[in-house]
Amino acid sequence: xxxxxxxxxxxxxxxxxxxxxxxxxxxxxxxxxxxxxxxxxxxxxxxxxxxxxxxxxxxxxxxxxxxxxxxxxxxxxxxxxxxxxxxxxxxxxxxxxxxxxxxxxxxxxxxxxxxxxxxxxxxxxxxxxxxxxxxxxxxxxxxxxxxxxxxxxxxxxxxxxxxxxxxxxxxxxxxxxxxxxxxxxxxxxxxxxxxxxxxxxxxxxxxxxxxxxxxxxxxxxxxxxxxxxxxxxxxxxxxxxxxxxxxxxxxxxxxxxxxxxxxxxxxxxxxxxxxxxxxxxxxxxxxxxxxxxxxxxxxxxxxxxxxxxxxxxxxxxxxxxxxxxxxxxxxxxxxxxxxxxxxxxxxxxxxxxxxxxxxxxxxxxxxxxxxxxxxxxxxxxxxxxxxxxxxxxxxxxxxxxxxxxxxxxxxxxxxxxxxxxxxxxxxxxxxxxxxxxxxxxxxxxxxxxxxxxxxxxxxxxxxxxxxxxxxxxxxxxxxxxxxxxxxxxxxxxxxxxxxxxxxxxxxxxxxxxxxxxxxxxxxxxxxxxxxxxxxxxxxxxxxxxxxxxxxxxxxxxxxxxxxx
Numbered sequence: 278x279x280x281x282x283x284x285x286x287x288x289x290x291x292x293x294x295x296x297x298x299x300x301x302x303x304x305x306x307x308x309x310x311x312x313x314x315x316x317x318x319x320x321x322x323x324x325x326x327x328x329x330x331x332x333x334x335x336x337x338x339x340x341x342x343x344x345x346x347x348x349x350x351x352x353x354x355x356x357x358x359x360x361x362x363x364x365x366x367x368x369x370x371x372x373x374x375x376x377x378x379x380x381x382x383x384x385x386x387x388x389x390x391x392x393x394x395x396x397x398x399x400x401x402x403x404x405x406x407x408x409x410x411x412x413x414x415x416x417x418x419x420x421x422x423x424x425x426x427x428x429x430x431x432x433x434x435x436x437x438x439x440x441x442x443x444x445x446x447x448x449x450x451x452x453x454x455x456x457x458x459x460x461x462x463x464x465x466x467x468x469x470x471x472x473x474x475x476x477x478x479x480x481x482x483x484x485x486x487x488x489x490x491x492x493x494x495x496x497x498x499x500x501x502x503x504x505x506x507x508x509x510x511x512x513x514x515x516x517x518x519x520x521x522x523x524x525x526x527x528x529x530x531x532x533x534x535x536x537x538x539x540x541x542x543x544x545x546x547x548x549x550x551x552x553x554x555x556x557x558x559x560x561x562x563x564x565x566x567x568x569x570x571x572x573x574x575x576x577x578x579x580x581x582x583x584x585x586x587x588x589x590x591x592x593x594x595x596x597x598x599x600x601x602x603x604x605x606x607x608x609x610x611x612x613x614x615x616x617x618x619x620x621x622x623x624x625x626x627x628x629x630x631x632x633x634x635x636x637x638x639x640x641x642x643x644x645x646x647x648x649x650x651x652x653x654x655x656x657x658x659x660x661x662x663x664x665x666x667x668x669x670x671x672x673x674x675x676x677x678x679x680x681x682x683x684x685x686x687x688x689x690x691x692x693x694x695x696x697x698x699x700x701x702x703x704x705x706x707x708x709x710x711x712x713x714x715x716x717x718x719x720x721x722x723x724x725x726x727x728x729x730x731x732x733x734x735x736x737x738x739x740x741x742x743x744x745x746x747x748x749x750x751x752x753x754x755x756x757x758x759x760x761x762x763x764x765x766x767x768x769x770x771x772x773x774x775x776x777x778x779x780x781x782x783x784x785x786x787x788x789x790x791x792x793x794x795x796x797x798x799x800x801x802x803x804x805x806x807x808x809x810x811x812x813x814x815x816x817x818x819x820x821x822x823x824x825x826x827x828x829x830x831x832x833x834x835x836x837x838x839x840x841x
Contacts, residue, residue, distance in 0.1 A: 322352040322410070322538035324529045325549060329401055332362030332388040339391050339407045339471070341550030347469050352410035352538050355549055356525045359399045363387045363488050366394040367464060368606040368614055373585055379487050392462035392473045393607035393645075394449055395582055398488045402479035402510070404519075406528060408472040410536050412465065421465055421609050422645045425449055428472045428535055429461045435531035439523060441514055448581055448645045449607070451476075456509035465609045465643075472532070477510040478519035490772075572601075574677045575658035578778050581607060581646025586659045588621075595626050595663070609643035616640065617652070626660045665690050669825045678792040678822060680774050684764075687787030693764045694789055694829045699757060700734040700741045701750075701767035702727055705816045706793065707743070717743045726818035730768070733823055737830040739766075747777070754784035762786055766827065768793050768818050791822055 327338070335357055346353050363375045363385060371377055371387045374396035380387055385398075399405065408428075410416075419427070429445050436443040436451065436458075443459075446452045451459035451474075461474040482505045511519050518524050533540040543549075572587040582605025589598045600621040602614040620636045621629065630653055637649045662676040668691045669676075679690060687693045706727050707714040719741075721728040727743070734741045744750045744767075757765065764787040771792045774781070781788065793816045 320352070320538045321541045322354055322408075322529075322533040322536065323543035323545070323548060324533075324540045325353070325355045325543040326525065327355055327357040327549070329358045329360060331360050332364060332386050332399070335359050335405070336388050336390060338549040339409075339473075342407065342409050342548060343391065343466070343469060343471060345545075345548045346409040346411065347467075350411050350413075351548075352408070352533075352536055353543065353548055354406065354408045354529055354532055354540070356404060356406050356529075358401045358403065359405060361385050361398070361400045361484065361488075363396055364390050364399050365396040366462065366605060366607075367391060367611065368393055368603060368608060369396055370603045373603055374490055376488060376490050383484075383488075385484075385488055390462065390473065391466075391471050392464040393605075394460070394462040395605035396489055397460055397475060398485040399475055400481060400484070402481060403475045403477055404524060405475045406473065406525070406532075408470075408532050408536075410470050410538075412468045412470050416470070416536065421463060421607055421643050422448070424465075424470065424472075425461065425463045425607065425645060428463070428532065429474075431531040431535040432459070432461065432474060432528055435527040438531075439515070439518060439527055441511070441518070453509050453514065456507055458509050458511065463607055463645075464611075466611060476524065477508060479512050480508050480510045482508065571673055572677075573659045573662040573673065575655055575662070576604070576775070577651060577655045577658065578775065579647045579651045581605060581644065583775060584647060584651065584655055586655050588656075588659045590626060590663065597621050597624050597626065597629070606647055607645040608647070609641070613640070613642065613644070621656075626663060629656050629660055661690065669694075669829060671822065671825055675819070675822050675825070678819060679826070680771060680790040680792065682774075682778075682781050682788040682790065684785055684787040687764055690789050691829065693787045694766065694826060695831050696764040696787075697766045697789070697830050698739060699762055699765040700730060700739045700827075701753065701765060702730050702741065702743050702818070703769055703793065703816065704743055704745045706730075706768065706818050713743070715745050717745065719743065726820050726823075729820045730818060730823060733827045737827060739827075739830060747780075751780060754780065754786065758784055758786055764788065766791070766830070768823075770816065789826065791819060791826065793818055 330338070338355065338357075342353050342355060345351070361384075363371075363380055365371060365374045365387060367389060369389075375387045377387070379385075416424070425448065426445065429449065429451060433443045433445050433451055441453065441458075443451050443453050446457075449461045449463075450457050451461065457477075459474055459476040461472070463473075464471040511524070529540045572589050574585070574587050576583055576585040584602065584604035584606060587601045589600075590596065591598050600618045602618065606614070608614065617633075617636055617640075620632060624632045633652055633656060634649070637652075642648070658681060661681070662673065662679075665671055665676045665679060666673065671679075681688075681690045681693065683693075687696065704714055706725060707719075708725055711724065713719055719727050719731045721731050731741050742753050744753065767788055767790045769790055769792075774790055
């Protein structure tokens with residue numbers, strides 16, 4: 278038996294762990310990288326503090342930083358502020374995200390950033406950052422959703438260290454007492470990770486609401502809050518943090534530690550593109566979303582956000598000629614949606630489910646809150662437009678105005694319509710001077726389309742309710758559920774249904790809703806007034822679509838169901 282010289286023996290605390298073993302570093306990752314302790318290997322994250330620049334200028338710098346880090350495997354972090362800009366995600370499109378008329382009139386550009394997610398309005402009152410690093414041994418093999426939570430939690434902890442009571446809100450927000458303080462975005466391109474975010478130092482709510490087509494604030498169980506109540510700026514919490522420099526330093530330390538690097542000043546001024554002269558910002562704009570009337574359109578709200586589909590179908594052969602997707606998506610890679618579109622091209626509408634399942638079996642799909650069942654549901658809604666045209670006698674444009682809210686066994690629009698016993702109409706479709714505008718009722722005087730709706734419902738024995746505000750809608754849906762209503766038809770704008778889908782989900786009643794047009798509260802930025810029943814403009818109901826849909830309601834034989 279060999280004996281070791283006691284003088285050469287190391288204590289247990291000095292012994293190096295065996296290769297591959299690791300101890301928890303407190304960051305959620307193991308501390309050993311390839312047999313080396315990362316705490317003894319100094320790896321630098323190059324930090325740069327830029328000034329104010331245009332949205333297109335910032336996108337150029339981010340692209341240059343990505344190329345530089347990919348070339349030399351370094352990690353880099355940049356802080357900056359942006360002139361008024363609407364920043365849309367990598368898979369979004371201006372037609373679905375921005376009020377383009379307002380943006381053009383006020384010189385607010387719409388640019389596409391490198392990362393996914395939804396549209397945000399950015400201005401000099403926000404601190405932005407972009408982190409670029411290589412996915413390697415310092416970061417474990419995690420999905421994009423886990424990486425989003427990991428990095429956003431790191432930023433949250435940095436804010437907490439500054440005495441800001443922040444917390445992470447799935448999928449990509451940082452909140453304080455239920456109000457959004459920051460939005461974060463992520464992208465994975467090959468083995469490169471890009472993590473971006475913006476913190477509200479001050480907030481110009483009016484311009485923000487007017488610039489974005491649909492504000493992205495979420496519903497809370499406490500009830501409806503206005504967009505202003507859903508946001509909080511850092512200057513409301515601590516007025517000194519926004520100008521002291523403590524915030525970017527804290528975030529830099531947190532993000533560098535998250536990737537096991539040490540933050541150091543960037544030694545190369547050209548790493549982020551140097552003095553870039555942006556002469557053509559058009560390349561930063563999203564491709565135009567299809568606006569022709571021949572596309573079958575549908576959208577769904579997923580855990581990750583709203584996703585849209587547009588299918589062009591050969592009416593004779595019933596095969597998909599083209600498919601396009603857009604929306605609030607964080608997806609690994611840059612061509613996942615394009616590959617899905619290519620897989621669907623030429624597919625018969627009856628084979629869409631099978632083709633999508635084959636695609637997901639073969640594809641390395643990694644997205645935040647959007648999975649196989651979501652894509653299947655979205656495409657089923659789009660494909661059902663073909664049946665809706667045939668059964669209701671609608672053209673493509675008219676079919677696209679229907680919003681089907683399934684429940685239980687009621688999933689197809691024709692089945693829901695057949696069993697519908699109640700019709701809900703919005704008060705905003707009545708003229709502002711009508712004495713019945715804020716009351717539940719109508720004299721069918723012929724002064725607006727609401728009278729036509731009452732007439733059609735009366736012929737089919739349906740009960741009609743005029744919805745006066747959002748609270749009233751909740752009360753009516755609850756009463757309908759308690760009285761055993763299985764299905765209903767209604768009218769509302771698609772923006773309202775998109776934002777308030779949770780209220781319809783909680784009711785648990787199947788519905789076919791028809792989109793309204795005209796001066797709706799979303800186009801006029803008067804959502805708060807509309808929810809309170811104080812919106813003063815008039816929207817329009819599509820009488821032709823109403824007639825074609827409602828005539829398919831089964832006339833009741835039960836006297837108790839008849840309209841009174």
